Amino acid sequence: MNEHGTEAPDGTSTEAVRLDQGHIEGTGGIPERFTNPGLPAHIHRSADVDEKAARKAEKQVATLFTLSIIGTLVFIVAYFAIDHETKVFLPGIGLANLQNVVLGVSLAVSLFMIGAGAVHWAKTLMPDEEVVEERHALRSQDEDRTGAVDTILGGGDQAQLGRRPLIKYTLGGALGLFAVPLVLQVAGGLGPLPGDALSTTFWRKGMKLMRDPEGTPIKATDVTIGSVFHVMPEGIDKSEHVLEEKGKAAVLLMRLDPDDITVAKERDWGHDGIVAYSKICTHVGCPVGLYEQQTHHLLCPCHQSTFDVTQDCKVIFGPAGRPLPQLKITVDNEGYLVADSPFREAVGPSFWERG
């Protein structure tokens, strides 16, 4: 198939045309076979054609690199000259630390302008001719192929592997078993089995309820209607894994009017309207601290599970699957609130063995 379109004298053609042939009107039919139209005409850049444009591009590249140099110099000066405590008011940001801002901006300029200069240089001055390289055939020569097969098979015969099955079997055993120490270390490195750590918390009968950061015990008379206390058990700071224990033992203490409580068990496990619930959400474990006093709802901020404290923290909205576990509390002979029993169920999100 010849690749040059046959041009009729009036500029029409029955063949496919190339893109650099200019405007040729076709007859409207589809040719037998589409020929390769070739690459579009090369568009020359002004720097290729015009020496003045090339010098302008050179100046632009030089400017970008010079800006980078200036940025670096500003960085060096600012590092030593600006006191690290000075503040400056920047519109839109407010009070900012002057040295941080200057160091950051100058380093950004210094790095960015190197790249910008290099890119501009490549775009304007470096060659941009389109190059096409044909792919060579992938299939090797026939004699090379048979030669390779013969070498491999011959090598196998010479190693005597076929004649000596004992070597074959012990090799297989050695290589296979070698994988075991690697797998063992990966599986063993997963840590100790949790045992019953997921089902139990630090709370024991008789432990005082303590205010969370202060660590002071709470008297029942301190808790008035509408109050919320964030509670940790007594002695948790001395436990072996403090953070793990705190992550399970967090409790929220609230006081409601006993007449508002609709579930008898909630009233019994509380003390005169004071109720204690686990703070760990039964969905994914965020602390459920948002107590809405008027509606008696507890909201978890992560996925908005909402628990109704008057209905034993039943889930009234959101993805949590189970109500919050209640901690049975009572008052000791000095008037301090103490736990009357550990949590009767596992706190926090569901897990497979949660019985």
Added chain:
Amino acid sequence: MNALAARRRHPAAIVILLLLGLVAMGGLYAALAPKPAQAATATADDVAEGKKLFLANCATCHGLHAEGSKAGPTLVGVGAAAVDFQVGTGRMPLAGPAVQAKRNSDVKFTDQQISQLAAYVASLAPGPAVPDAADSSGTNGDVAKGAELFRVNCAMCHNFAGSGGALTRGKFAPSLRNVEGKHIYEAMLTGPQSMPVFNDTNLSPTDKNNIISYLHEVDKADNPGGLSLGNLGPVSEGLFVWIFGIGILIACAVWLGSKAA
């Protein structure tokens, strides 16, 4: 000698002299003695004025004797602190029906009127009082301890820097930017609207002062790290990166791919 001098040895003379002495001493004392510092103790006049203001502005929703109605809860027992907070921050009188009363810079009453209203409501039943300036000024508080208390008790609703947060069904915990220390104290003490009550046995006056110090420190907007973006955490930071960061990256990619002139 005149008539007075002639009677100087009269038996009544000593009584009269004593009376004169007492009156003089009493008068001098009353005029010159230093007045003891009183936190605005409400007088009966304040209560009466407060009642008049109450009937004119609050009774439609809160009842003629503050007993409450369908439109507003009872104010018996809420104390002067609640009135000072609600009226002082412009939340009351309520601007219109809403899920929640919002803070309003247009406070409808003068300070004196607010204290009169507070005196009236306080006279109805005992309740939390307006705090001492020493505990609610936020000066000399321990900012670090205040921040720890804030993070445990307040940050879940109000955000770690007090920028505010959402609650259910359109309610919200408001931003704590630029709130007077007294109002912060009163809000903790009285537990307005959805906020729980943090009475003085839960967070002591020193604790409350520490929290106020922390909030006032954040108000200084000292941002050595640059734009705080409202202290909203990953949401605002993510928005910034998506718009400006990725925008710049796309602009650079377009520039890299375009042909030179």
